[in-house]
Structures are given as structure tokens and as C-alpha cells.
Amino acid sequence: MVMRFDDSVAALNVHVWVITEHFCDMPVALPLPVRTTLADAQCAAPMRVRELNIVQAAAQKNEGGRICQGRKTARTMAG
Known part of the structure; x- marks a missing residue:
């Protein structure tokens, strides 16, 4: 069931x-x-849909073997 339809969003609620x-x-x-x-069912979104596939970059290890996140990785995780 379509729950909401706005300018850029169509929210579909699926119960299983x-x-x-x-x-x-x-x-x-x-x-x-x-x-x-x-x-x-030939049901398509009436507007262009953009999909984002975010892949986290491999974390770098420092000399002590601990994992360090760079600024870019931390920013990606935070949004």
C-alpha cells in the first residue's frame, strides 16, 4: 500500500x-x-529513482595493529 507520495518520495508499505x-x-x-x-505488474516510480550503494573503504592499520579510520571513512559512515 502506498503510504505517502510527495514531490520526491513514494513510500510503499509492505507486510509479510x-x-x-x-x-x-x-x-x-x-x-x-x-x-x-x-x-x-508494470508499476514504476513516476519520477527518476537514484540508488546509492555505499561501500565502506578498508580501514587502515597503524603500527600497533589497531584499526584507524581516516577522515573520509568516518565521514562516509556518519553520512
């Missing part, structure tokens, strides 16, 4: 039943079948 053992896998497993179902 899932076995408890599979609950933690849902945030990763659910988006693809939902997108496929919407595409099969």
Missing part, C-alpha cells in the same frame, strides 16, 4: 509473514522480490 528463523534475512532478501513483482 515470515518464519522466525528467517526474520534477520528479510532486509536483504525482500527488496528484490518486491521490485520484481512491481515490475511484473
